[in-house]
Amino acid sequence: MHSVVCIKQVPDSAQIRVHPVTNTIMRQGVPAIINPYDLFALEEALRLKDRFGGTVTVITMGPPQAEVALRKCLSFGADHAILVSDRAFAGADTLATSFALSAAIGKVREDQPVDLIFTGKQTIDGDTAQVGPGIAKRLDYQLLTYVSKIVDIDFGKKEITVERRAEGGVQLLKTAVPCLITMLEGTNEMRFGDMADMFRAARYPLKVWDRVAAGIEDVAKIGLKGSPTVVGKVFAPKPRSQRAEMIEVHDNDPQDLVVTLLAKVFTRHPKIEAEIIKCAS
Amino acid sequence: MAEKFDVIVVGAGMAGNAAAYTLAQAGLNVLQIERGETPGSKNVQGAILYADALEKIIPDFRDDAPLERHLIEQRVWILDDESYVGSNYRSEEFNREPYNRYTIIRAHFDQWFNKKARDAGALVLCETTVTNLLLDGKRVIGVATDRKGGEIYADCVILADGVNSLLAKKAGFHDEIKPRDVALAVKEIHFLPQETIESRFNIGEEEGVVIEMAGKITAGMMGTAFLYTNKESITLGIGCMLSDFKEQQVTPYQLLEKMKDHPAIRPLLAGSEMKEYAAHLIPEGGYHAMPQVYGDGWMIAGDAGMFVNGLHREGSNLAMTTGKLAAETLIELKEQGKAWNARSLARYQAKLDDSFVMKDLRKYRQAPAIFEKNPHFFTTYPELLNRAAHTLVKVDGVDKKSKERSIKSAFVEARSRLGLLGDAFKMWRAFQSR
Numbered sequence: 111m112h113s114v115v116c117i118k119q120v121p122d123s124a125q126i127r128v129h130p131v132t133n134t135i136m137r138q139g140v141p142a143i144i145n146p147y148d149l150f151a152l153e154e155a156l157r158l159k160d161r162f163g164g165t166v167t168v169i170t171m172g173p174p175q176a177e178v179a180l181r182k183c184l185s186f187g188a189d190h191a192i193l194v195s196d197r198a199f200a201g202a203d204t205l206a207t208s209f210a211l212s213a214a215i216g217k218v219r220e221d222q223p224v225d226l227i228f229t230g231k232q233t234i235d236g237d238t239a240q241v242g243p244g245i246a247k248r249l250d251y252q253l254l255t256y257v258s259k260i261v262d263i264d265f266g267k268k269e270i271t272v273e274r275r276a277e278g279g280v281q282l283l284k285t286a287v288p289c290l291i292t293m294l295e296g297t298n299e300m301r302f303g304d305m306a307d308m309f310r311a312a313r314y315p316l317k318v319w320d321r322v323a324a325g326i327e328d329v330a331k332i333g334l335k336g337s338p339t340v341v342g343k344v345f346a347p348k349p350r351s352q353r354a355e356m357i358e359v360h361d362n363d364p365q366d367l368v369v370t371l372l373a374k375v376f377t378r379h380p381k382i383e384a385e386i387i388k389c390a391s
Numbered sequence: 392m393a394e395k396f397d398v399i400v401v402g403a404g405m406a407g408n409a410a411a412y413t414l415a416q417a418g419l420n421v422l423q424i425e426r427g428e429t430p431g432s433k434n435v436q437g438a439i440l441y442a443d444a445l446e447k448i449i450p451d452f453r454d455d456a457p458l459e460r461h462l463i464e465q466r467v468w469i470l471d472d473e474s475y476v477g478s479n480y481r482s483e484e485f486n487r488e489p490y491n492r493y494t495i496i497r498a499h500f501d502q503w504f505n506k507k508a509r510d511a512g513a514l515v516l517c518e519t520t521v522t523n524l525l526l527d528g529k530r531v532i533g534v535a536t537d538r539k540g541g542e543i544y545a546d547c548v549i550l551a552d553g554v555n556s557l558l559a560k561k562a563g564f565h566d567e568i569k570p571r572d573v574a575l576a577v578k579e580i581h582f583l584p585q586e587t588i589e590s591r592f593n594i595g596e597e598e599g600v601v602i603e604m605a606g607k608i609t610a611g612m613m614g615t616a617f618l619y620t621n622k623e624s625i626t627l628g629i630g631c632m633l634s635d636f637k638e639q640q641v642t643p644y645q646l647l648e649k650m651k652d653h654p655a656i657r658p659l660l661a662g663s664e665m666k667e668y669a670a671h672l673i674p675e676g677g678y679h680a681m682p683q684v685y686g687d688g689w690m691i692a693g694d695a696g697m698f699v700n701g702l703h704r705e706g707s708n709l710a711m712t713t714g715k716l717a718a719e720t721l722i723e724l725k726e727q728g729k730a731w732n733a734r735s736l737a738r739y740q741a742k743l744d745d746s747f748v749m750k751d752l753r754k755y756r757q758a759p760a761i762f763e764k765n766p767h768f769f770t771t772y773p774e775l776l777n778r779a780a781h782t783l784v785k786v787d788g789v790d791k792k793s794k795e796r797s798i799k800s801a802f803v804e805a806r807s808r809l810g811l812l813g814d815a816f817k818m819w820r821a822f823q824s825r
């Protein structure tokens with residue numbers, strides 16, 4: 111069985127700051143991490159490999175620095191890693207990205223058929239959850255989103271059974287392989303790779319594919335040109351003008367605290383006080 | 392099958408990177424192991440880079456190293472609760488290339504430095520903790536790590552694992568570090584727009600200022616504080632001996648909060664946004680607290696070996712230099728076809744003795760004990776100095792002779808004539824002893 115896991119290197123959103131004037135994200139100096147949701151996808155693919163054997167290929171589209179992210183995936187136990195990198199891809203939105211990735215996965219399939227494609231449920235920088243479905247559509251794969259568990263794979267019938275988190279419950283779904291799965295967070299825990307994988311990752315000759323190697327001829331479908339998304343306006347939510355007030359608690363008397371709190375609320379909203387008194391009397 | 396290398400370097404800080412780079416550059420088969428997620432992710436320093444030490448390892452480092460600002464001005468402040476007496480040294484000479492000192496942000500700098508080692512051929516594994524040294528009798532033959540199948544062998548292991556070198560302790564190379572031999576420093580990085588920093592500190596693009604501080608801000612404890620300008624941020628911090636913190640029952644962050652609230656410092660931080668908080672131990676025990684730094688198949692470099700000149704706040708340059716000297720020792724011995732054992736590795740100690748590293752550490756060998764026993768250097772004198780300055784500067788109808796007399800009597804009253812003489816002698820001994 112061959113799984114392809116699509117990952118993305120993203121700025122650590124816990125550490126990004128918004129420029130006070132231009133409202134754009136200041137990425138400078140912010141550490142790049144593997145999109146956390148993608149790690150659930152990778153671990154799930156690795157678990158299937160543990161259960162049924164096979165290989166795991168990790169693929170990402172990004173700048174040369176994304177090599178770090180791929181090597182990390184290799185150290186977790188992925189077998190192969192491909193960096194799809196070309197200046198022509200710059201400025202891609204989800205449409206152009208899913209086009210480029212599906213073309214690259216198409217190339218991977220020329221060497222070895224791909225049974226499953228994994229992605230995280232979404233990225234933490236774009237939050238669109240569109241690239242996974244975009245790839246499935248283009249490659250004509252079945253699509254399973256928000257998967258929380260892979261129950262079984264029947265290799266004879268070429269069927270896969272999964273659990274999918276949905277509003278109000280869990281769906282048990284069965285579909286044909288090949289298919290694309292977007293993994294939900296919290297469904298597994300990334301392993302701590304062993305030393306042999308660490309060495310393999312550090313020495314792995316990374317494959318870097320440019321546009322041509324990824325099998326893309328039409329430059330109008332990639333990068334900024336292939337991206338119909340237009341950012342009209344970027345704005346940051348206004349901070350509240352009123353600052354929160356800290357109430358000091360001197361002892362462990364909750365009654366005191368309640369009285370203090372009520373007094374503060376009543377001074378600010380005399381109407382409430384009046385209504386409560388009216389109700390009480 | 393277990394992997395085998397010429398040298399394993401434990402740690403990817405200044406010492407480890409200098410060693411790994413120098414070894415790899417000479418064609419040795421080097422493995423570097425770092426427990427942090429990336430090189431530099433666990434490393435804390437002020438941080439000022441002294442160009443000289445790095446230049447001797449990577450001469451053209453200025454071409455691509457992530458440097459914040461080169462320093463053109465040094466301010467020294469002796470602080471009272473409400474005031475400071477200070478001196479400034481600023482020179483255009485520091486504005487001429489090649490620059491001598493830079494502010495850096497270690498998280499960025501260490502990644503660059505480590506990349507140099509990797510490009511030179513060192514193999515680097517991160518997120519891996521060396522848990523034990525593998526021994527054959529007394530001889531170190533490799534390391535064990537926290538990963539499955541994690542035993543790796545080497546002819547020599549360089550311990551550059553930082554101040555609290557648990558490995559060296561576990562192997563019995565030195566005892567647990569004592570609270571009186573380490574300082575605990577805390578620091579914060581505050582974001583400020585580049586233009587604000589430049590106008591606030593009276594500096595141009597890429598120029599930087601250092602403020603070194605001592606006095607009452609350390610609440611009578613042996614320590615100092617600092618404030619550095621980065622490109623788009625200010626780093627400030629304060630550190631005191633761990634034993635003092637323990638005794639005084641003061642927490643480091645309380646000191647830092649108080650420092651930020653000092654009337655001379657508050658305006659420098661106005662409108663800033665705190666980006667990072669870090670704390671770290673600094674080995675400041677000096678010459679007398681240094682452990683044995685080499686043996687059969689092992690060497691110690693950087694903080695792990697107490698290579699810090701606390702008085703001059705130099706550490707990273709000592710780390711780089713010791714890392715480089717450790718590497719060069721191995722390279723030379725290998726070229727001469729000699730084995731790396733306790734006897735041959737004594738050459739490392741000889742190299743250290745011959746360098747500024749040991750010369751400086753020996754020169755200041757009395758300093759830690761003198762300052763430790765005389766806390767008034769950090770309280771009484773700053774106060775006296777500030778009051779003296781206040782008396783002299785204030786125009787209030789009192790004649791100058793009376794002012795001088797009152798200053799003099801304040802000093803005598805606080806320390807007595809003999810005490811003053813003794814303090815002067817101690818100061819001289821701390822700095823001049825050889």
